[in-house]
Amino acid sequence: MPRTKGDHEARRRDVSEAVWRVLAAHGFGGLTLRAVAAELGATTGLLTHYFPAKRDLVAYALDLLDRRSASRPRRAGGEGLSAVRAAMLDVLPLTAEATDSNRIWVSSWDTALTDPALSDDYARKYAQSRDKLRDLIAAAQQLGELPAGDPARIAAGAQSFLLGLVVQALFAPEAFPPHRQTELLDDYLASLGSPSSSSSPSSSVG
Amino acid sequence: MPRTKGDHEARRRDVSEAVWRVLAAHGFGGLTLRAVAAELGATTGLLTHYFPAKRDLVAYALDLLDRRSASRPRRAGGEGLSAVRAAMLDVLPLTAEATDSNRIWVSSWDTALTDPALSDDYARKYAQSRDKLRDLIAAAQQLGELPAGDPARIAAGAQSFLLGLVVQALFAPEAFPPHRQTELLDDYLASLGSPSSSSSPSSSVG
């Protein structure tokens, strides 16, 4: 029973939703042609028409993850340290959608870490993310809201904190409810508002 | 060609090594009976003898990951803040073995996040890890090396930072060499050595 209208765009949107639901339910390792087809109420024949090979589906899913994450409603940033805080809050799994996004994101690491090409892609993406954070931090420094110090270095630390908090919150949502995550983030930002960091090459590395 | 000596222990060690190599090479999603058997120079018949079902293999692999991580040579802790630093350095992918361990660890999250039982297991494990860190932090506070504040809360932040740094270092080893990781950790520890954190319930959560 083919659809009577050749609405290509609408169909692609349906495919996106089906892929997303499969990813949210079974992770990246459970992304299968038949699972997506079933979620779509269709067969594998439809999917092979849209994606010549499985890797194309995977690539599409990764791109979908990017777009869904990027198009999530951002909160008003303000400027300086407030913008840094807003940008970091936007990443955390504080809502159901953000939780899905992050869960899928983390689950994709298994695939990414064993594929050198994907791994490089991710490295670039995170570097870009750090650069964005670095600029916000540099701006906050010029406003005097953060002490001096290499902004790139501070950004690397901040993203580490952010990433790890995401992972912990995903595994223990009841131990890391939105309020707790915000609390911890504010603790971290407060700890940045002091001197004593960077410079002075300490040795004794194992 | 069965082995002439019934050296059960030695055989189990061989199995461990084979499982480990498969995990390091293809991640947790690539853990397959035939892959392990091939790495072992044996057949699936051997493995079904040791593991009645696949989930037993997976459970064994998870346990192996635990034991391999726990039995990694720990550096001399010292006491107070120095012990905190040592414990955190022990987790970071500063050596080839620690990198393998961490890579496998991260790759297991895909499996864990879609399995509620495993997810709970991980949540408990990380909570336990946080508690250990909390005790070290509390000790450092009593030595006056860290300012006052809820040690559990500080530990949660510290483990977030640690976890995220691991992930970033895995994806971009060249951007996060051992020296850089140590540097960033020391930055973080230095930022803890100041007041102004914790307490005062800030609201406005999205």
Place this chain on the structure above:
DNA sequence: ACATAACCGTAACGCTTGTTATGCGAATGG
């Protein structure tokens, strides 16, 4: 020494996976 159990290779089973071939109704355009 002989029965029994442990060990493990061989081989097949059923299932799921990605992929491909085929066909048919709906859209399209000259």
Place this chain on the structure above:
DNA sequence: CCATTCGCATAACAAGCGTTACGGTTATGT
């Protein structure tokens, strides 16, 4: 209005998966 292309279902394929049955060799206990 008819030929052609598009969109998709149907169905089969080989390969890989976990699992099982079976047989032969080696150790073990009496």
